[in-house]
Amino acid sequence: MGVRVLLIEDDETIAEPLADGLRHFGLTVHRVATGAEGLAGPYGDVVLLDLGLPDIDGIDVCRGIRQACDVPVIILSARGEEADRVLGLELGADDYLAKPFSVRELVARIRAVLRRHTPQSGDQEPSYDVGPLVVDRRTRQVWVGEEPVTLTPKEFELLALLSEDAGAVYSRQQILNRVWDEHYDGPTKTLDVHVATLRRKLGHPAWIQTLRGVGFRLAVNPADGSS
Template structure:
């Protein structure tokens, strides 16, 4: 796995690079948010490890800018205990977070879990899914409604693709969390509901996504 590590602390970055190398991972490390964003425009990475406490800009802002153009799997590394910061990062498109201090073994397990979820999402549907006027192309990671591309954030697209994998069927909240996010993150909070609401707005009609209270959601074509 090719990994981009955005971490300014040498005492953390050095052992981390060496530890991941033992798991046959190739790690390129930069120490600022600006350098990390620049690297992703020229260098392919299969995973990004992002420290939230960077010297030039907040890691949350790095995540925000990255997700405007890139959907590389991303894990936040943070010493912060504030749940709001973690949830903000996850809502912006981070795939998981890991609080410092942590072991390399735990980090590798999280990275592999994120990789498996991404693979499951990609296998969940054929290349193009069509549901009435809605078309989802997993090759380009684009969704079109009446031929117009929807401006979906990465997690909004993943959520839509998960629901479209079996349209008309209620998908349990837990199943959505496990396939789109990390399940341990969302024991509290309204992140899933936040993304459903945002997706409904972009679809232009809340009837696209039905809520079965206490159970889950299903994707349906609204009745004319």
């Protein structure tokens, strides 16, 4: 599969030629015009983010994406001020390109950040497929069928752990040790809250099954299971 780009840019006169140019280089482009749409994902393999958005400041969008996952972010902006560039990079953006720029230069930057983010062969983060559920550890993205599912970092780690061996039972302590901390001694209720939220976000409560007094497991086929 080719490189998937999420372009968050509200100016049609910039977005359309840019998207066409990127497609010319073989990239798949999904373009949205607002920060809210951008935050909703899916983020693809790399995010191109304009700072001057109509609804949410691009800096806040960058912050929100970085809190959700570690997909590479390249900021595109007419703002040439040093402060914006530094702030964007401090928030976790991987690169910053001031307008105007050439598509060729942007593609070179995209390839560079992807090289930095992609594990070397032998260290490739796995992707888990459980029926219609896909959990991609490299991009930290989740889909049920064609629908992207937006998760917090802890929700993602919990689901990824259960996906490692779908159908196998993980004890509450195993999950707390792996997803939270091996010395975690807070309320175990937080695990139940995260499981409940995951069930809701996945769209079917039977995706995660409870074995009373034992722990939880990811259903191989939730249509046949029950919570």
